[in-house]
Amino acid sequence: MVNVVFDKVQKVFGPVVAIPDLNLEIASGEFVSLLGPSGCGKTTTLRMLAGLEQPTGGQIRIGERPVNNVAPGERDIAMVFQSYALYPHMSVSQNIAYPLKKRGVPKSEHPARIKAVSDLLQLGPLLERKPKQLSGGQQQRVALGRALVRDPKVFLLDEPLSNLDAKLRAHMRSELIELHRRLGRTMVYVTHDQLEAMTMSTRIAVMHGGNLQQFGTPSEIYNRPVNTFVASFIGTPSMTLVEAELLAENGLKLKLGSTLFDIPEALLARRPSGTSRITLGIRPENIILGSGDGTATIRLVEPTGHESIVTLDIDGRQAIVRAAGDTPLRSGETVHFDLRRDRLHFFDHGSGQRLNSDTQA
Numbered sequence: 190m191v192n193v194v195f196d197k198v199q200k201v202f203g204p205v206v207a208i209p210d211l212n213l214e215i216a217s218g219e220f221v222s223l224l225g226p227s228g229c230g231k232t233t234t235l236r237m238l239a240g241l242e243q244p245t246g247g248q249i250r251i252g253e254r255p256v257n258n259v260a261p262g263e264r265d266i267a268m269v270f271q272s273y274a275l276y277p278h279m280s281v282s283q284n285i286a287y288p289l290k291k292r293g294v295p296k297s298e299h300p301a302r303i304k305a306v307s308d309l310l311q312l313g314p315l316l317e318r319k320p321k322q323l324s325g326g327q328q329q330r331v332a333l334g335r336a337l338v339r340d341p342k343v344f345l346l347d348e349p350l351s352n353l354d355a356k357l358r359a360h361m362r363s364e365l366i367e368l369h370r371r372l373g374r375t376m377v378y379v380t381h382d383q384l385e386a387m388t389m390s391t392r393i394a395v396m397h398g399g400n401l402q403q404f405g406t407p408s409e410i411y412n413r414p415v416n417t418f419v420a421s422f423i424g425t426p427s428m429t430l431v432e433a434e435l436l437a438e439n440g441l442k443l444k445l446g447s448t449l450f451d452i453p454e455a456l457l458a459r460r461p462s463g464t465s466r467i468t469l470g471i472r473p474e475n476i477i478l479g480s481g482d483g484t485a486t487i488r489l490v491e492p493t494g495h496e497s498i499v500t501l502d503i504d505g506r507q508a509i510v511r512a513a514g515d516t517p518l519r520s521g522e523t524v525h526f527d528l529r530r531d532r533l534h535f536f537d538h539g540s541g542q543r544l545n546s547d548t549q550a
């Protein structure tokens with residue numbers, strides 16, 4: 190098993206600075222997702238690791254070995270692309286064997302290696318079929334098999350599930366988790382789908398505009414987002430971000446609209462002086478409807494079955510709340526609400542940086 194290090198890595202395409210300065214250390218055996226919106230530099234990062242792009246500056250190391258000048262074929266990595274790129278005229282078994290053939294692995298070894306991979310991915314009954322005789326999910330498994338057959342040290346996957354329907358994606362997610370558990374290989378996975386990143390990763394690298402925003406476990410990213418970008422990017426429905434005030438008078442108070450809520454001072458890293466304007470982050474599960482000092486008007490109730498997504502208007506500020514699927518609430522009604530104090534997120538109004546006391550340096 191090997192680790193992967195991006196050390197002050199920069200990538201410039203002509204006038205476009207795709208990656209200004211990336212520092213990222215992926216531990217051996219991790220499943221790390223590069224997560225962020227379109228154009229944030231995920232594929233560029235992965236392609237530099239694969240050797241398909243040359244960094245403009247800095248160093249990439251795989252297992253302590255600098256690889257900037259190492260050809261893709263010499264890096265002991267395998268990459269699975271979004272388009273499976275299977276050879277249509279070859280059978281499944283020939284597709285899987287192709288990397289072995291290309292690398293001059295003796296033919297006598299092929300059957301055992303193909304069998305190991307096809308057992309792992311349950312491709313046994315499909316080995317003689319051509320790609321066009323397979324479903325999307327089966328084709329995806331063959332593409333994975335082709336990457337696995339060489340037993341590389343690091344797997345790189347660029348949005349490998351994006352062509353699949355929702356049900357198949359969920360299925361492949363659990364297969365990939367299981368695969369990672371069994372192989373214990375370092376995997377780097379590119380996605381813009383936060384659910385994929387949250388469910389599969391040991392750690393998530395959230396990127397925005399070429400810059401790494403936060404690198405942490407799914408729980409850290411969800412519970413302690415370092416800034417408003419990470420806060421709003423992770424979670425469905427999204428975290429509500431609203432302007433509010435902190436008042437340090439008789440103890441600490443949060444003023445949201447016209448309501449004052451008592452806030453334990455221990456929640457904040459620094460005690461604000463006087464009144465300070467902040468951005469308050471509230472996840473939909475942390476507003477309690479039906480009791481409390483807050484009052485809001487219900488704007489919209491969207492039942493999804495097991496829960497309803499309720500849009501509140503709090504003195505002109507919109508907030509999203511989860512409620513029971515069979516909630517009796519109706520739009521236009523006035524409702525009392527409370528906030529789970531220890532679950533609130535406080536951000537600097539200007540910079541968007543986290544102000545909670547759990548903020549790590």
Ligand SMILES: Nc1ncnc2c1ncn2[C@@H]1O[C@H](COP(=O)(O)OP(=O)(O)OP(=O)(O)O)[C@@H](O)[C@H]1O
Pocket residue numbers: 202203205206207225226227228229230231232233234381
């Ligand atoms: N060959 C290139 N020439 C010029 N600009 C490029 C090139 N490749 C990427 N870029 C730019 O670099 C930035 C990052 O692109 P990249 O493909 O890494 O994004 P991404 O995060 O993978 O996005 P997506 O989710 O849409 O795949 C974008 O602004 C893109 O336009």
Ligand SMILES: [Mg+2]
Pocket residue numbers: 231232233
């Ligand atoms: Mg991409």
